[in-house]
Amino acid sequence: xxxxxxxxxxxxxxxxxxxxxxxxxxxxxxxxxxxxxxxxxxxxxxxxxxxxxxxxxxxxxxxxxxxxxxxxxxxxxxxxxxxxxxxxxxxxxxxxxxxxxxxxxxxxxxxxxxxxxxxxxxxxxxxxxxxxxxxxxxxxxxxxxxxxxxxxxxxxxxxxxxxxxxxxxxxxxxxxxxxxxxxxxxxxxxxxxxxxxxxxxxxxxxxxxxxxxxxxxxxxxxxxxxxxxxxxxxxxxxxxxxxxxxxxxxxxxxxxxxxxxxxxxxxxxxxxxxxxxx
Numbered sequence: 083x084x085x086x087x088x089x090x091x092x093x094x095x096x097x098x099x100x101x102x103x104x105x106x107x108x109x110x111x112x113x114x115x116x117x118x119x120x121x122x123x124x125x126x127x128x129x130x131x132x133x134x135x136x137x138x139x140x141x142x143x144x145x146x147x148x149x150x151x152x153x154x155x156x157x158x159x160x161x162x163x164x165x166x167x168x169x170x171x172x173x174x175x176x177x178x179x180x181x182x183x184x185x186x187x188x189x190x191x192x193x194x195x196x197x198x199x200x201x202x203x204x205x206x207x208x209x210x211x212x213x214x215x216x217x218x219x220x221x222x223x224x225x226x227x228x229x230x231x232x233x234x235x236x237x238x239x240x241x242x243x244x245x246x247x248x249x250x251x252x253x254x255x256x257x258x259x260x261x262x263x264x265x266x267x268x269x270x271x272x273x274x275x276x277x278x279x280x281x282x283x284x285x286x287x288x289x290x291x292x293x294x295x296x297x298x299x300x301x302x303x304x305x306x307x308x309x310x311x312x313x314x315x316x317x318x319x320x321x322x323x324x325x326x327x328x329x330x331x332x333x334x335x336x337x338x339x340x341x342x343x344x345x346x347x348x349x350x351x352x353x354x355x356x357x358x359x360x
Contacts, residue, residue: 083106083107083108084107084108084127084128084164085107085108085109085110085124085125085126085127085128086103086107086108086109086110086126086127086128086129086130086271087109087110087111087112087121087124087126087128087129087130088100088103088109088110088111088112088129088130088132089111089112089113089129089130089131089132089133089153090112090113090114090131090132090133090134090169091111091112091113091132092111092113092114093132093133094224094228094229094230094260095132095169095221095224095260095263096111096130096132096133097228098226098227098228098260098261098263098264099130099132099264099267102261102264102268103264103268107128110124110126112133113133114133118149118152118153118156119156121153121156121157121160122156122159122160125160125161125162126160126162126163127162127163127164128163128164128165128166128167128271129153129157129160129163129165129166129167130167130169130267130271131150131153131166131167131168131169131201131205132169133145133149134146134169134171134198134201135194135197136194139193139194142193142194142197143197145197146194146197146198146200146201147197147200147201147204150168150200150201150204150205151204154166154204154205154208154216155208157208157214158208158212158214163214163215164215164271164272164274165215165216165217165270165271165272165273165274166205166208166209166214166215166216166217167216167217167218167219167267167270167271168201168202168205168216168217168218168219169219169221169267170198170199170201170202170218170219170220170280171194171195171198171220171221172220172221172222172223172256172282172284172324172326173190173192173194173195173198174188174190174195174198174199174202174220175187175188175189175190176188176189176190176191176195177189177191177323178323178324179323180323181286181323181325181326181327182282182324182325182326182327183282183327183329183330184220184279184280184281184282184327184330188202188203202218202220202280205217205218205278206218206277206278206280207278209277209278210277210278213277214277215274215277216277216278217270217271217273217278217279217280217281218278218279218280218281219266219267219270219280219281219282219283220280220281220282220283221258221263221283221284222255222256222257222258222282222283222284222285222324222325222326223255223256223257223258223284223324224257224258224259224260224263225257225258225259225260225346225350226259226260226261226346226349226350226353227260227350227353229260234291234294235257235294235347235350238294238295238298239298239350239351239354241306242298242299242302242304242306243354245306246306247306247307247308247309248295248306248307248308248309249308249309249311250291250292250295250308250309250310250311251291251311251312252290252291252310252311252312253290253291253322253324254288254289254290254291254322254323254324254325255288255289255291255324256284256285256286256287256288256289256324256325256326257285257289257294257343257346258283258284258285258339258346259339259340259341259345259346259349259350261340261341262283262339262340262341263283265337265340266281266283266331266335266337267283269335269336269337270335273334273335275334279334281330281331281334281335282326282327282328282330282331283326283328283331283337283339284325284326284328284339285326285328285339285342285343286325286326286327286328287325287343288323288324288325289343292310294343294347295308297343297344297347298347298351301347301348301351
């Protein structure tokens with residue numbers, strides 16, 4: 083059985099990958115505070131680098147750039163590495179006016195976007211310099227079980243179930259159910275078409291936050307008080323266009339999302355109502 087090493091395995095994305103991949107692979111995890119040199123002891127066939135600092139700018143360089151460099155350096159010494167998969171971010175592109183393609187320039191505008199873009203470039207350069215198979219995946223707006231409670235979809239669920247008022251910010255997102263993303267990562271792992279290739283995972287359809295509210299309203303069949311606000315505290319982050327071009331993932335990997343937003347939201351709500359929330 084081949085071995086997969088996952089960094090950031092306690093996070094939303096990392097835990098989803100662990101739960102799925104352990105069915106077919108031996109999975110080992112590296113978490114915050116672990117000694118990275120143990121990667122050599124584990125000698126994995128695949129490394130999926132999920133670990134990232136999202137919220138604290140003062141730690142973003144050390145985590146998103148320096149740690150990525152260190153892990154890649156260690157991976158050059160792995161004798162059986164089939165692929166190093168870097169979990170990037172659609173935000174690396176900055177603001178675009180059209181569906182974002184993998185060939186678009188990276189034009190980050192925030193510290194998070196910039197440091198994640200650096201991680202992507204390091205992944206590509208290490209692959210080409212050392213002849214090591216590397217891949218980059220850039221998810222759009224992921225949601226699903228175990229998503230952090232402060233995110234918009236868990237917040238919507240809480241407001242509807244507790245009858246709370248809600249502030250709905252501006253901006254649009256291409257929402258992708260986490261299971262679809264995991265399926266995409268599994269395809270990328272096994273793909274060795276070209277070193278340093280990037281792939282987008284989204285649905286190719288964008289929705290406003292108000293659209294999401296309307297889906298919850300339809301599901302629960304009642305309304306809650308809400309107000310529309312500008313996202314002043316996240317200025318420069320939200321955009322009037324944020325949607326993936328997923329043609330490459332389809333043509334190169336045969337990947338398409340299985341869940342529409344309506345189906346994904348229904349699955350998420352059923353998960354919350356099942357009482358299995360961790």
